[in-house]
Amino acid sequence: MKPVPRSKLRIKLGTAYYRSKRYTEWYFGRTNFAKEQSSTIYPHELARHQTPLLRRLKNVEMWLQFNKIKNLEIAIPKLDGIIIHPGETLSYWKRIGNPSRRKGYVEGMVLFYGGFKPGLGGGLCQLSNLIYWITLHTPLVVTERHRHSYDVFPDSNRSQPFGSGATCAYNYLDLRIYNPTTFPYQLKLYMTEEQLVGSWNSVIPQQFKYEVYEKEHKITQEYWGGYMRHNVLHRRVFNLHEELVDDQYITENHALMMYQPLLK
Template identity: 25%
Template sequence: MNEHKEPLDRDSQKPHDPVNSNQPSSSWYSRFFGWVKPHKRKIAAAFGMISIVIIGLGTYFAMHLDEAPLPHGYRVMGIDAGGLQPAEVMVRMNEHIATFEGMTVQFVPDRTDQRLEPLTEQTFTLKELGFTFGNEEAVNQLQQWEEGNIAHKWKLGRELAEESLDIETSFHVDQMTAAVRKSFGTTIDRKPKNAQAQYITPFKVKYEQEVDGWELDEDKLEQSLIQLVTKLKSHPDVRQPMTVRMPLVTIPADVTVKTLKTRKPDALLGEYTTVIANRGEGHAHNVRASAKALHGVVVSPNHQIRYSDIVKKTEEQYGLMIAPVIENGRMVDGIGGGICQTSTTMYNAGLLAGMGVVERNSHSLPVPYVPLGRDATYSTGGPDLVMSNETSGDIVWTTQVEGDRLKVQVYGQQLPGITYDVITEQRTSPVLKISNQITDKIAPEQSRIIVDSYRIKKRNGVVVYKERLPQSTYKLHQEENVEEKERY
């Protein structure tokens, strides 16, 4: 039996491929790409616009982040800097600094004394007293913020949000001390004044009271000003001017009236008299004038008397006249002849009073008013007579000129039982007899005489010490040159 078969379509006659599971479904894939193809230009334009927007937004945010204000929570010198630009903060910081540096201080005395009243007549700014204010770390942070990029500001902002910087202070102490000393001078640096004793007579004294001095205590003033500024930081609205006590250190006088009273003389320690040589009016005037200059001179314990000072006083107050002097081994006229008689008399009185001999020189020729070895010459710029007070009391010199006699006395505090003698020993012979007339050919058989002198200290008449005094050498030949002009 023949079966009837329908004719097959050609495609239906082809064998079917198995379905590929990885291939997208032809439905949406085809539709998407079918839609893209006719809209390619529009899509490209859209992407371009989006890119422009993104770039613009990026530029906008970059520009504004570069000018971003400081983070909230950041404080500098009491200023809330959050939300401000660095330049604004710097302006406020400088205003704060100017306010602090311009604050004024007035000093007040630390004691009651009218001489310290000038302290209150002037004020000083803290800047004038050497104070400077600021905060270098804050300045660096503000500069970094202003110059930093976005990434740097992002990182720095987190750090500054928790930062609080106080105002810092520098103090230049040398500037402070220079300022107050320049303004007040001796008001704050005053030297003490010692008590004075005016001897009307060796036993009658008028005293002038001592006055203590003072000087600036720099360390205490420095501490006071630093404490003041420290308090000022927490209370900047204090009343102006602020007051500070000027600390002074008292400097007591070295010599008080009480001390002087313990040094008052109680006895005549030694005296010596010489006969004034008859060598004319000038010689007599010079002896009297130098004696007046010596009268009343007081030598304190451990101090010296220099005859050169007596001569200077004589010239200034009384003047000197022309009289015989020794020059080049000869007697010639010169200014001041005769003052060596006063120095010689003074020397001998000082020896008997127990004064120390610092410097003494003999004349080049013998003199007629004392034994050999007992004279003391003086020459301007040359030999001098210097004696020292080695006692615990004042030494008071007095002089008297009566007729042709000059007496020098030394008053001081007597040591019980102590007396002094002076002896001389001449090495050459014969012993010369000295007169008021010295000729060119005195002792022609000798060229010089050497004399050793000693001071003998006795206690209740018993010798306890023998002191060698400066040696004396007398040149007797006129050809021997003597460079100094001795006043004779």
């Protein structure tokens, strides 16, 4: 798990290669992507969550977060109201498209090799994190999700288990959600003055309740001197009588810590 430094040329060539592979899969693959978008909201809210738009992070200038809000304002209309019919797959990046200056995107905070830097379209990971989290509380299936390779900031008022987000990078680090049920699901997204809000809605009420939790959380010191953080995510599934009917494995996380593990 020791980090491997990459040259700028290696990163550029690798990005071009993986993007081209994704474009090929988008246009010549057999995945049935979700396309329908509606302003009429489905009546039953199944899962809802919100996250603060602005956070005080060590050494992060606030203009990066204000720019993040601008980027979210552009991206959200591409996903708000999208419907996943049975057998369809929602692709985060296929819906949003390439975040370019021509579309109005500005530089926000982008995590990069254990640190952060200004980057065009920065901050859109907050949106993919939110969508991933609420999806874990529905029958929808996450078919592609990428974990963060670095644990950059210490826990501060954390309300979710470590590693419960989904990093994104256009277009090869995607978030994909498949509908295996017989009913359509609709994604609702919006911002208030302080919060990013998202929910999954459907035409029928929620049939189960979900509780996401972590197991086997640990911090290890590696032979090369750094620290790694690990855990496994599961979810408990309850029926409407609050009886436990299943305990499902979700994913595992391994991230290089960019701060001392004994930090207060």
